[in-house]
Amino acid sequence: xxxxxxxxxxxxxxxxxxxxxxxxxxxxxxxxxxxxxxxxxxxxxxxxxxxxxxxxxxxxxxxxxxxxxxxxxxxxxxxxxxxxxxxxxxxxxxxxxxxxxxxxxxxxxxxxxxxxxxxxxxxxxxxxxxxxxxxxxxxxxxxxxxxxxxxxxxxxxxxxxxxxxxxxxxxxxxxxxxxxxxxxxxxxxxxxxxxxxxxxxxxxxxxxxxxxxxxxxxxxxxxxxxxxxxxxxxxxxxxxxxxxxxxxxxxxxxxxxxxxxxxxxxxxxxxxxxxxxxxxxxxxxxxxxxxxxxxxxxxxxxxxxxxxxxxxxxxxxxxxxxxxxxxxxxxxxxxxxxxxxxxxxxxxxxxxxxxxxxxxxxxxxxxxxxxxxxxxxxxxxxxxxxxxxxxxxxxxxxxxxxxxxx
Amino acid sequence: xxxxxxxxxxxxxxxxxxxxxxxxxxxxxxxxxxxxxxxxxxxxxxxxxxxxxxxxxxxxxxxxxxxxxxxxxxxxxxxxxxxxxxxxxxxxxxxxxxxxxxxxxxxxxxxxxxxxxxxxxxxxxxxxxxxxxxxxxxxxxxxxxxxxxxxxxxxxxxxxxxxxxxxxxxxxxxxxxxxxxxxxxxxxxxxxxxxxxxxxxxxxxxxxxxxxxxxxxxxxxxxxxxxxxxxxxxxxxxxxxxxxxxxxxxxxxxxxxxxxxxxxxxxxxxxxxxxxxxxxxxxxxxxxxxxxxxxxxxxxxxxxxxxxxxxxxxxxxxxxxxxxxxxxxxxxxxxxxxxxxxxxxxxxxxxxxxxxxxxxxxxxxxxxxxxxxxxxxxxxxxxxxxxxxxxxxxxxxxxxxxxxxx
Numbered sequence: 114x115x116x117x118x119x120x121x122x123x124x125x126x127x128x129x130x131x132x133x134x135x136x137x138x139x140x141x142x143x144x145x146x147x148x149x150x151x152x153x154x155x156x157x158x159x160x161x162x163x164x165x166x167x168x169x170x171x172x173x174x175x176x177x178x179x180x181x182x183x184x185x186x187x188x189x190x191x192x193x194x195x196x197x198x199x200x201x202x203x204x205x206x207x208x209x210x211x212x213x214x215x216x217x218x219x220x221x222x223x224x225x226x227x228x229x230x231x232x233x234x235x236x237x238x239x240x241x242x243x244x245x246x247x248x249x250x251x252x253x254x255x256x257x258x259x260x261x262x263x264x265x266x267x268x269x270x271x272x273x274x275x276x277x278x279x280x281x282x283x284x285x286x287x288x289x290x291x292x293x294x295x296x297x298x299x300x301x302x303x304x305x306x307x308x309x310x311x312x313x314x315x316x317x318x319x320x321x322x323x324x325x326x327x328x329x330x331x332x333x334x335x336x337x338x339x340x341x342x343x344x345x346x347x348x349x350x351x352x353x354x355x356x357x358x359x360x361x362x363x364x365x366x367x368x369x370x371x372x373x374x375x376x377x378x379x380x381x382x383x384x385x386x387x388x389x390x391x392x393x394x395x396x397x398x399x400x401x402x403x404x405x406x407x408x409x410x411x412x413x414x415x416x417x418x419x420x421x422x423x424x425x426x427x428x429x430x431x432x433x434x435x436x437x438x439x440x441x442x443x444x445x446x447x448x449x450x451x452x453x454x455x456x457x458x459x460x461x462x463x464x465x466x467x468x469x470x471x472x473x474x475x476x477x478x479x480x481x482x483x484x485x486x487x488x489x490x491x492x493x494x495x496x497x498x499x500x501x502x503x504x505x506x507x508x509x510x511x512x513x514x515x516x517x518x519x
Numbered sequence: 520x521x522x523x524x525x526x527x528x529x530x531x532x533x534x535x536x537x538x539x540x541x542x543x544x545x546x547x548x549x550x551x552x553x554x555x556x557x558x559x560x561x562x563x564x565x566x567x568x569x570x571x572x573x574x575x576x577x578x579x580x581x582x583x584x585x586x587x588x589x590x591x592x593x594x595x596x597x598x599x600x601x602x603x604x605x606x607x608x609x610x611x612x613x614x615x616x617x618x619x620x621x622x623x624x625x626x627x628x629x630x631x632x633x634x635x636x637x638x639x640x641x642x643x644x645x646x647x648x649x650x651x652x653x654x655x656x657x658x659x660x661x662x663x664x665x666x667x668x669x670x671x672x673x674x675x676x677x678x679x680x681x682x683x684x685x686x687x688x689x690x691x692x693x694x695x696x697x698x699x700x701x702x703x704x705x706x707x708x709x710x711x712x713x714x715x716x717x718x719x720x721x722x723x724x725x726x727x728x729x730x731x732x733x734x735x736x737x738x739x740x741x742x743x744x745x746x747x748x749x750x751x752x753x754x755x756x757x758x759x760x761x762x763x764x765x766x767x768x769x770x771x772x773x774x775x776x777x778x779x780x781x782x783x784x785x786x787x788x789x790x791x792x793x794x795x796x797x798x799x800x801x802x803x804x805x806x807x808x809x810x811x812x813x814x815x816x817x818x819x820x821x822x823x824x825x826x827x828x829x830x831x832x833x834x835x836x837x838x839x840x841x842x843x844x845x846x847x848x849x850x851x852x853x854x855x856x857x858x859x860x861x862x863x864x865x866x867x868x869x870x871x872x873x874x875x876x877x878x879x880x881x882x883x884x885x886x887x888x889x890x891x892x893x894x895x896x897x898x899x900x901x902x903x904x905x906x907x908x909x910x911x912x913x914x915x916x917x918x919x920x921x922x923x924x925x
Binding site: 262267268269271272274275278279280281283284287291292295296318321322324325326328329332333334335336428429430431433434435436437440441 | 668673674675677678680681684685686687689690693697698701702724727728730731732734735738739740741742834835836837839840841842843846847
């Protein structure tokens with residue numbers, strides 16, 4: 114079973130059985146393939162009697178998105194597994210435990226999180242996660258600081274960056290986030306009702322300029338080991354638990370890209386929530402919850418990252434250059450806001466959408482949500498380099514909602 | 520002869536004889552080791568009769584600088600050889616031809632340039648090189664543009680960046696250029712007469728802030744394949760020819776670091792020339808020649824780089840984002856000015872100095888040259904982010920000379 118082939122369910126069971134310390138001897142294991150079949154096989158393997166379970170995730174040698182299919186490296190399985198192990202070391206309890214990685218089969222055996230739900234679904238149900246801002250800000254502060262030149266040996270960092278060179282998956286981001294939405298592309302995908310918005314994205318010179326700057330940083334700025342795809346569909350939650358999954362886009366890039374992914378996806382839900390939940394009072398309250406969460410994530414991240422800097426900095430010059438930390442955090446905030454905007458725009462006009470908005474059943478309401486999301490996204494992109502506080506993003510969200518709610 | 524050991528002269532001759540197309544059959548080859556013995560063995564191998572010759576350059580497994588010795592990877596020989604081959608492809612005629620690279624012996628067999636002289640020596644003799652600005656601006660524009668995301672396939676660039684991860688040699692730069700000169704360090708080395716200057720470098724908060732920003736870019740910004748050590752001792756010249764040598768510090772970094780190295784070293788010579796050459800009239804004229812050369816290098820680089828961008832850009836968004844090229848070139852100018860300043864400061868108070876200033880025989884004159892160089896260097900570092908034209912550097916040089924010439 115050493116050469117690559119997609120596993121059968123019985124092979125997955127045999128492989129799971131050999132993981133030590135999970136299943137009792139002779140357990141009767143059941144297997145269910147629960148992946149969406151676009152990128153990976155995901156086997157859920159369970160022993161009914163003990164209630165124990167685990168996940169076998171195997172990379173497929175192609176990607177399927179909206180009917181298209183293209184070949185994709187199996188090496189992403191190694192990158193995912195190595196990133197999970199690093200993240201688990203730096204942010205204990207905030208990612209699934211990795212039991213085994215098999216490079217030949219391009220698979221990872223990991224902790225089963227089926228007692229959690231995907232955060233995007235939780236947000237769509239207006240659920241609240243009181244610990245989420247604390248958890249995700251710890252995940253971000255720890256993984257970003259301690260894989261950067263500020264928090265790890267600077268020569269080892271270079272070698273590590275070499276192990277996370279990830280050209281194929283970076284190309285997906287470069288095309289789908291930083292290029293297609295701003296031009297005519299067969300990768301784009303949007304409702305005819307917002308053709309005017311799509312056209313405006315293609316002709317807005319100020320927007321193109323800012324996206325070019327953000328794209329340049331994504332291409333060149335190896336600040337830290339990023340998750341690389343940290344939207345609310347890559348986060349499993351319970352009220353008391355947060356688990357970040359699927360770091361197959363991991364590479365050395367600008368820290369703000371991960372922070373912005375979280376913020377942008379909360380704001381996409383915000384744009385959808387304007388017309389989505391049960392009654393106006395609970396809607397208003399949930400929108401406030403989302404904005405408070407955005408603010409709290411940044412505020413806690415800022416505090417935790419600075420604490421690491423003050424206590425664990427390894428860069429002698431950074432440690433003693435007056436004003437440098439403040440400048441660094443300001444640039445990080447601005448990058449995060451800019452990338453949050455890019456993430457929002459691509460989810461409305463680009464290839465891959467989000468359920469928060471796509472599943473709004475009423476077409477007119479959905480269109481309004483799309484316009485609100487685009488208005489926020491464009492404001493964040495255009496204003497990122499002038500932003501001095503996370504309130505800039507909060508205000509942009511309120512402004513767009515007020516202007517278009519109608 | 521396949522396992523690593525330092526070559527003897529007779530082994531070097533045998534190796535040279537096996538290179539095809541250089542020496543006639545049965546030639547009587549002579550060999551002279553001409554390296555400085557600090558980092559490499561350099562064998563000059565020649566056939567008196569035909570006049571043909573070549574160089575065998577072998578890396579030693581240690582570095583010796585000012586009496587200290589530390590182990591150093593032999594992999595720098597691979598990096599040097601691969602960088603030379605790339606540079607030769609992108610800037611034909613501006614680097615020595617590579618005949619052979621032997622990874623086991625960590626050696627490169629290359630074109631002999633002994634009809635050229637080291638540019639630093641030429642400058643110290645007040646010689647002029649009318650084609651130098653044209654040549655070096657072509658070298659910079661071609662090697663930097665076509666190894667960047669603007670000029671090469673962006674996925675291949677990432678793979679290539681992985682082949683040029685160069686932790687040990689980057690560490691030398693990070694320590695000696697971006698750290699030691701601004702603190703108390705046993706690596707520093709300066710005349711007691713300028714203790715006040717050294718002290719000022721250690722306590723100047725504005726300077727530390729700017730150096731921290733430049734250091735951060737050196738650590739994180741993988742814009743293009745740099746030469747990495749492009750001072751005037753890494754350039755061979757004749758009146759009609761320019762050859763860039765010794766790219767063992769090559770890695771993916773900020774373009775301005777290479778441009779700044781050339782400019783900073785010309786300005787170091789300028790600081791030394793104030794008191795160095797024969798008579799006041801020729802001194803004045805040579806100083807003007809140096810400043811004109813600095814200006815011409817940037818102006819020609821700017822024109823050639825923009826021409827590549829307009830004709831050969833592979834980044835679709837960069838190609839259509841209005842104002843992006845101007846902004847990019849402005850940032851490149853500012854980086855170049857900042858790095859030029861860092862290069863100047865470290866050559867006065869840091870570990871490794873330059874002959875342009877160290878060899879000034881009169882101590883008082885030498886001290887004045889050191890103070891001028893530091894004044895220019897600090898002005899370039901502190902002012903880099905406000906600079907809008909190369910005249911900023913020219914003016915800073917003139918100002919320092921006028922203020923301290925006395």
